[in-house]
Amino acid sequence: MTVRIIHVGLGGWGGNWARTAIPQVTEVEVVGLVDPVPATLDAVREDLGLPASAAFASLTEALAGVEADAVVITAPAVTHVPLALEALEAGKHVLVEKPFANSTDEALTAVRRAEELGLVLQVSQNYRWYPAPRAVQDLLAAGELGELSAISIDFRQWDNDQPVETYPHYRFPHPMINDMAIHHFDLLRMITGKEAVRVYARASYPSYSKYQDEAVTSMIIELEDGLVVSYRGSWLSRAPRTAWAGEWSIQGEDGEIWFTSRDGSPSEVAGDRVTLRADQDAEAEPVELPTLEHTDRQGGLQAFARSVEGGPAPETSGRDNLRSLALMEAAGRSAASGRPEDVVLPE
Structure with a gap:
């Protein structure tokens, strides 16, 4: 069976999804495209070779105009939950880009509705679908390091040269925590199998930053067994990029296990590396990495299609992703309050 999908949101990253990610997954077929901007809609439709009858200005029109099994949402984050709810009410399974929502309470409405209707609701946490974190997850599950004592995570990029007027990333709400660290929060949960219970975040605002919200953040994250994670993230780093x-x-x-992942363009795995050392004086030995059938968004999309067809529930289901979202939300609260904040799941 091929899962027929309506793809909503074709600008920027959504256009990249349409042209480079979705076509690589043979388990799905695009039967409808949705975007409110006619030029964007026509450009993607023509690139994919779809007829004019497959193009729509709204999800409402697409749901009425084509037969589909699922909806893929890559529209702006503020529209994620409203669009997901509309798709679910129409009886469609949903795959939605991260961040799922800007609050756990909002996300929970979609999670509950999907569960009530017996439909798949999955969040695209694409960083999980790379060989390095998969290898690390297996090593930790096997007890390779024994009892863990500390985890440190560093993210460094320089992204401060674009015109303020035309570069949307500078206006993204909380770009360090909500747009970038959400990936690392989700990877942390994946590789350790542990949940966060508390976070202390401090953001800084250099005068030269073009971002409207925080672009540099340091955090201390406490996991459920007391393990402490140190996180440093920056869009304004002049140090060697990660x-x-x-x-x-x-x-x-x-x-110690050291690793890095998702270097270069989406889906490239050449930069994935994992090393293992027994002690401080030992040489770091490379770890052999698994070969994945699909990486990045394609890996998640394939898992989604298989869940829709009756396979296992997706590991990044909406229900599971509430925990990554709750950590993101607590980090944002802490950065604003200046105090440690508990990671709280909605009732």
């Missing part, structure tokens, strides 16, 4: 998944040092009783 890969998009950052640089991780995971330390334990029996050694």
Whole structure:
């Protein structure tokens, strides 16, 4: 069975989804495209070779105009939950870009409705679908380091040269925490299998920053077993840049795992690296990485299609993603309050 999808939101990253990610997954077929900007809609439709009858200005029109099984949402974040709810009410499964929502309370409305209707609701946490974090997850699950003592995560990029008037990233709400650190929060949960209970975040606002909200943030994250994670993230770093998944040092009783992931263009895996050392004086030994059928968004999309067809529930289901979102939300509260904040799931 091929899962027929309506794709909503074709500008910027959504256009990249349409042209480079979705076509690589044979388990899905695009039957409808949605975007309110006619030029954007026509450009993507023509690039994909779809007829004019497959193009719509709204999801409402698309749901009425084509037969589909699911909806993929890559529109702006503020529209994620309203669009997801509309799709769910029409009986469609939903895959939505991250961040799922800007609050856990809003996200929970969609999670509950999907569960009531028996439909798949998945969040695209694409950084999970790379070989390095998969290898690290397996190493930690096997107890390779024994008892863990500390984790440190560093993310460094310079993104401050574009014109303020035309570069939307500078206006993204909380670009360090909500747009970037959400990836690292989700990876932290994935590789450790542990949940965060408390976070202390401090953001800084250099005078030369073009961002309207925080672009530099440091955090201390406490996990449920008391393990402390140190996080440093910056869009304004002049230090050597990291890969998009950052640089991780995971330390334990029996050694250290170091890894990095998602370097270069989306889906490239050449920059994925994992090393293992037994002690401070030992050489770091490279770890062999698994080969994945699909990486990045394609890996998540394939998992989504298989869930729709009756396979396992997606590991980044809306229900599971509430925990990544709750950590993001607590970090934002802490950055604003200047105090440690508990990670609270909505009732």
